[in-house]
Amino acid sequence: MNLRCQSCGAELVVAEGLRTTVCPYCAAPSVVERPPSLDRPAPTFALGFALTHQVAGERVKHWLRTRNPWCHSGLKRASLQDVRGVYVPAYLYSARADSHYSVSIGENYTETETYTTTENGKTVTKTRTVTKTEWRPLRGEHAEYVPDVLVTASRGLSNPELEQLEPFDLRVLARYEPALVAGWVAEEPSLSRDECLRQAREEALARVARRLESFMPGDSHRELRHDTRLEEESLDVCLVPVWVLAARYAPDKPPLRVVVNGQSGEVFGKVPISWVKVLLTVLGVVALGLLVYVLLGQGGRS
């Protein structure tokens, strides 16, 4: 059965028995039936769930208990609702990257300089060692294979969220078979292939840039520029396992959405900050500052 969330745009595929009226991503009760989409690329690969519903719940409870002190105090006692395993569509990208780069390489050297200073009323001449840097231009070529760039293809789970859940263990990547997702909620790619390809290329280029940074010679470098061509690109739909939970932490607040890597148990959610706590702390620090100021002031006068 094919469903669409009218709130976040996720396009779900579920078995008849799993008919749901609530979106697993955003918990909006605006899921409607839609005709099957024929032009969507079928998944090539899939990663199975390695974590049970109970273990995912335990991870989230631990995560909620260990958030920063500014967060809403209800989080520690939050109740977990709507725990759902979702096969989230992502694109797995790889390419060969051929780069030309130019950079300025700095080599340090030391010099002894003489200087004059005044000691006991007399002018004396002394020497000291200073470190200086000589810059020279460098050009070069670099080729590498950039494997396993993962970007979301889902409107329900954003790319920054997916990045927080990464890495997934791609050594256990399997060919997609419908039997693998039977009984689970799966989503079809709801972002366009072009959009995902652009995102994947951006991530690949960022990786190349970090690599180039890491192997520059010299003591330091600056103005590293690279012109990189991506060749032999591959882009395949891969379903990744994610647990999505709603943590209800206050009766007057919407539940916090928490996502868990279905393989590694890595947890991510946008923790609500308690502005009351922040304000009280700021006021406390100001009050303490004033107290210290007043005490010191009195000490000075007596």
Ligand SMILES: [Zn+2]
């Ligand atoms: Zn939704």
